[in-house]
Amino acid sequence: MVTRTVALSGFPEWLPEQRLVEQRVLDTLREVFELHGFSSVETRALEPLTELVRQGETSKEVYVVRRLNAEPSGDDTGLGLHFDLTVPLARYVVEHAGKLDFPFRRYQVQRAWRGERPQDGRFREFTQADIDIVGKDTLGFHHEVELTLVAGEAFRRLPLPPVRMLVNNRRIAEGFYLGAGIDAELVPEVLRSVDKLDKIGPDEVRTALSADGLTAAQADACLRLAEISAADSSFVPQVRALGVEHELLDQGLEELARVVDAAAEHAPGLVVADLKIARGLDYYTGTVYETQLVGHEDLGSICSGGRYDALATDGATTYPGVGISFGVTRLLSRLFSRELVVASRRVPTCVVVALPDDASRPRCDRIAAALRARGIPTEVAPDAAKYGKQIRYAERRGVPFVWFPGADGEADQVKDIRTGDQLDAGAGTWVPPDTDRHPTISSSKERTQ
Amino acid sequence: MVTRTVALSGFPEWLPEQRLVEQRVLDTLREVFELHGFSSVETRALEPLTELVRQGETSKEVYVVRRLNAEPSGDDTGLGLHFDLTVPLARYVVEHAGKLDFPFRRYQVQRAWRGERPQDGRFREFTQADIDIVGKDTLGFHHEVELTLVAGEAFRRLPLPPVRMLVNNRRIAEGFYLGAGIDAELVPEVLRSVDKLDKIGPDEVRTALSADGLTAAQADACLRLAEISAADSSFVPQVRALGVEHELLDQGLEELARVVDAAAEHAPGLVVADLKIARGLDYYTGTVYETQLVGHEDLGSICSGGRYDALATDGATTYPGVGISFGVTRLLSRLFSRELVVASRRVPTCVVVALPDDASRPRCDRIAAALRARGIPTEVAPDAAKYGKQIRYAERRGVPFVWFPGADGEADQVKDIRTGDQLDAGAGTWVPPDTDRHPTISSSKERTQ
Numbered sequence: 001m002v003t004r005t006v007a008l009s010g011f012p013e014w015l016p017e018q019r020l021v022e023q024r025v026l027d028t029l030r031e032v033f034e035l036h037g038f039s040s041v042e043t044r045a046l047e048p049l050t051e052l053v054r055q056g057e058t059s060k061e062v063y064v065v066r067r068l069n070a071e072p073s074g075d076d077t078g079l080g081l082h083f084d085l086t087v088p089l090a091r092y093v094v095e096h097a098g099k100l101d102f103p104f105r106r107y108q109v110q111r112a113w114r115g116e117r118p119q120d121g122r123f124r125e126f127t128q129a130d131i132d133i134v135g136k137d138t139l140g141f142h143h144e145v146e147l148t149l150v151a152g153e154a155f156r157r158l159p160l161p162p163v164r165m166l167v168n169n170r171r172i173a174e175g176f177y178l179g180a181g182i183d184a185e186l187v188p189e190v191l192r193s194v195d196k197l198d199k200i201g202p203d204e205v206r207t208a209l210s211a212d213g214l215t216a217a218q219a220d221a222c223l224r225l226a227e228i229s230a231a232d233s234s235f236v237p238q239v240r241a242l243g244v245e246h247e248l249l250d251q252g253l254e255e256l257a258r259v260v261d262a263a264a265e266h267a268p269g270l271v272v273a274d275l276k277i278a279r280g281l282d283y284y285t286g287t288v289y290e291t292q293l294v295g296h297e298d299l300g301s302i303c304s305g306g307r308y309d310a311l312a313t314d315g316a317t318t319y320p321g322v323g324i325s326f327g328v329t330r331l332l333s334r335l336f337s338r339e340l341v342v343a344s345r346r347v348p349t350c351v352v353v354a355l356p357d358d359a360s361r362p363r364c365d366r367i368a369a370a371l372r373a374r375g376i377p378t379e380v381a382p383d384a385a386k387y388g389k390q391i392r393y394a395e396r397r398g399v400p401f402v403w404f405p406g407a408d409g410e411a412d413q414v415k416d417i418r419t420g421d422q423l424d425a426g427a428g429t430w431v432p433p434d435t436d437r438h439p440t441i442s443s444s445k446e447r448t449q
Numbered sequence: 450m451v452t453r454t455v456a457l458s459g460f461p462e463w464l465p466e467q468r469l470v471e472q473r474v475l476d477t478l479r480e481v482f483e484l485h486g487f488s489s490v491e492t493r494a495l496e497p498l499t500e501l502v503r504q505g506e507t508s509k510e511v512y513v514v515r516r517l518n519a520e521p522s523g524d525d526t527g528l529g530l531h532f533d534l535t536v537p538l539a540r541y542v543v544e545h546a547g548k549l550d551f552p553f554r555r556y557q558v559q560r561a562w563r564g565e566r567p568q569d570g571r572f573r574e575f576t577q578a579d580i581d582i583v584g585k586d587t588l589g590f591h592h593e594v595e596l597t598l599v600a601g602e603a604f605r606r607l608p609l610p611p612v613r614m615l616v617n618n619r620r621i622a623e624g625f626y627l628g629a630g631i632d633a634e635l636v637p638e639v640l641r642s643v644d645k646l647d648k649i650g651p652d653e654v655r656t657a658l659s660a661d662g663l664t665a666a667q668a669d670a671c672l673r674l675a676e677i678s679a680a681d682s683s684f685v686p687q688v689r690a691l692g693v694e695h696e697l698l699d700q701g702l703e704e705l706a707r708v709v710d711a712a713a714e715h716a717p718g719l720v721v722a723d724l725k726i727a728r729g730l731d732y733y734t735g736t737v738y739e740t741q742l743v744g745h746e747d748l749g750s751i752c753s754g755g756r757y758d759a760l761a762t763d764g765a766t767t768y769p770g771v772g773i774s775f776g777v778t779r780l781l782s783r784l785f786s787r788e789l790v791v792a793s794r795r796v797p798t799c800v801v802v803a804l805p806d807d808a809s810r811p812r813c814d815r816i817a818a819a820l821r822a823r824g825i826p827t828e829v830a831p832d833a834a835k836y837g838k839q840i841r842y843a844e845r846r847g848v849p850f851v852w853f854p855g856a857d858g859e860a861d862q863v864k865d866i867r868t869g870d871q872l873d874a875g876a877g878t879w880v881p882p883d884t885d886r887h888p889t890i891s892s893s894k895e896r897t898q
Contacts, residue, residue, distance in 0.1 A: 061516070067511070
């Protein structure tokens with residue numbers, strides 16, 4: 001029975017030493033999320049197709065699931081794999097609302113699936129780490145500020161190149177357009193046209209805006225707004241200088257200034273107000289976020305999200321929310337392909353106990369148990385091979401220490417196989433240096449942020 | 450746009466306070482696995498259907514996956530969700546063999562999917578935690594001993610009722626049957642018949658064995674063997690007393706005695722040699738494991754596995770292995786339905802910083818940041834409501850402490866809302882009791898093991 005291997009494009013799998021990096025990233029995110037009081041939730045991988053496909057733009061990417069021998073009208077037809085963690089969150093909140101506390105602060109780290117054409121940074125199966133704060137009927141604006149601070153804390157702790165978070169507020173563009181005399185019903189179309197600025201350039205956008213029905217002056221104003229960007233609240237007078245006034249614009253400017261000012265205090269250098277950021281999805285209503293890995297802007301956003309006034313509704317109650325999603329697989333794919341991170345070893349093991357002969361295995365097991373009891377990851381060598389071979393078994397995996405059980409009456413010894421230093425040691429007392437107990441993960445370049 | 454909720458039978462979802470228990474269980478398993486030098490691996494959720502369905506007995510349970518708008522002959526047809534973590538491991542090992550170190554010690558915690566009829570302890574989507582040790586061409590027997598010790602360490606640390614691990618060795622039954630003069634080709638059939646002992650009782654098994662072609666004396670011997678069970682190696686003379694001899698039987702008895710004796714030393718009270726345990730799957734060739742939660746035997750096994758001489762082969766190389774799988778979702782479903790575990794609170798948050806008024810939010814954010822910088826999970830209250838309401842916000846979630854920012858020139862105070870004690874405190878120095886920093890999980894009954 002030969003095992004056939006079929007590589008599937010877009011379904012990345014990591015080697016054990018890469019998985020150590022992924023675990024470090026996920027552990028860090030979890031720690032930061034929990035420090036900020038977010039509760040972990042996981043949802044089932046399957047949702048009704050009707051919920052998955054009603055967002056027209058993603059319907060073609062959904063994976064349909066059915067039992068191999070299912071009846072055509074069985075109870076498990078019409079299901080698909082979730083393509084993000086937001087649709088499942090909306091359903092979870094409505095389904096369990098009576099048992100949740102609002103505002104509901106949840107984080108969720110799970111895989112999602114999209115049948116997209118695989119390309120650099122874009123996968124068919126990928127892991128996302130989402131945080132959302134969901135209110136019942138109302139949700140304070142300050143949570144939009146809060147999420148940048150949580151993200152900033154996460155980026156500060158992750159082994160990453162510098163990161164730039166681009167923030168905007170939907171109300172600025174909407175208020176500005178209305179204040180410039182653009183018809184309300186044209187606003188979504190104008191947003192979509194301006195959103196293409198980075199892709200197609202200002203001239204093409206101007207053409208698109210004319211086609212949308214804007215005057216040349218209006219198109220020009222829209223483009224000048226989109227070009228404004230600042231690392232502090234100096235974007236406010238720049239917008240004011242364009243001479244457009246509207247109540248929504250005022251609110252948007254004030255909110256975005258609060259986000260930028262709070263970020264400047266708690267996460268200096270992270271956040272830039274960038275008035276061309278729109279995020280495609282129609283349901284955002286306030287702050288929107290995108291994040292670039294500096295020097296890797298081609299990768300696309302590694303952390304995006306925004307405020308939505310109606311994440312979900314059960315008819316009677318509406319649940320507003322604000323959330324951001326870390327693209328863990330996208331981020332890792334770049335860290336690995338450019339060798340931006342290094343793990344200090346390939347396995348969790350800190351000590352390999354050498355095996356003098358087969359009869360000594362129970363004794364070696366006792367040594368290993370004594371080390372593990374004090375939290376030191378330990379393996380006993382698989383075979384009573386020559387010590388040179390046993391040392392190479394450890395060395396090949398990057399295990400730093402080999403333990404030699406003493407002959408009759410003699411003390412055990414432990415050898416640091418990087419330096420060759422070998423010392424007497426007791427399994428009940430010896431401790432490795434803190435930096436050797438577990439694998440460490442580090443950026444292969446000095447961080448400059 | 451109303452969110453419809455469709456409950457799916459067999460797809461369990463936990464509330465945040467239950468998820469805290471699941472996290473504790475998974476963290477404990479991970480810690481134990483890594484202490485024993487197992488590397489984490491995750492595999493893609495999808496495998497080719499051809500690999501999934503060739504194990505005849507599970508084919509009807511497989512979920513098929515396809516893109517909603519896939520071409521009939523597209524590259525993503527013929528895929529299914531994995532129904533366990535062993536088939537993916539076999540494929541992963543063959544696919545990445547050149548980049549792995551053998552013996553390859555891996556653990557894998559992931560969801561799997563089976564289209565089975567849902568019932569108590571049996572789900573359509575569930576989380577498993579597997580450990581396997583995979584050799585290249587050869588794999589020492591001692592790893593079969595080792596896995597009971599790893600499992601014993603895990604069970605010792607988990608918040609569970611007492612656990613009983615039932616262990617047998619395929620060679621005992623096979624050698625015994627051959628020694629009793631049963632035809633080699635009848636052995637698999639006899640194994641399957643004896644495996645039904647607990648379900649259908651000795652009389653029905655005797656009838657089945659006669660139907661298989663055994664003499665009355667042979668059937669009787671098989672039943673007497675299956676009835677033997679012992680917490681130490683006293684099962685050996687009991688088997689010997691049946692008067693059957695065979696080389697394979699000798700090997701099986703010696704191996705099982707080694708498993709039981711090592712377990713008695715490292716995990717006293719855990720392991721019982723039970724000679725009727727067969728495990729249905731044909732590919733086991735040595736030690737087999739099953740695990741009962743004492744008092745909850747009806748739940749079925751919560752941790753099973755065994756030795757297989759050919760986990761995978763690429764034609765040239767064969768990969769023997771030994772593995773066990775913890776049924777995390779099955780275990781949790783019982784812990785929750787019988788209320789066997791209690792979490793000390795519903796959220797990670799240790800401190801809620803009360804908000805005197807909206808203008809104080811930046812100051813409260815600074816207090817929270819100072820507490821978090823020292824690892825104390827902290828939230829700022831969502832609204833500047835009356836303090837009584839803010840305290841109830843914390844209390845409802847089980848958060849133990851509320852922090853009151855001091856008025857001009859006065860010290861901050863922290864209140865333990867369980868006792869009402871309120872003291873002056875500084876956000877840069879105060880620490881909660883160790884047991885309050887993170888939610889704690891405890892068995893609701895005293896463990897008697």
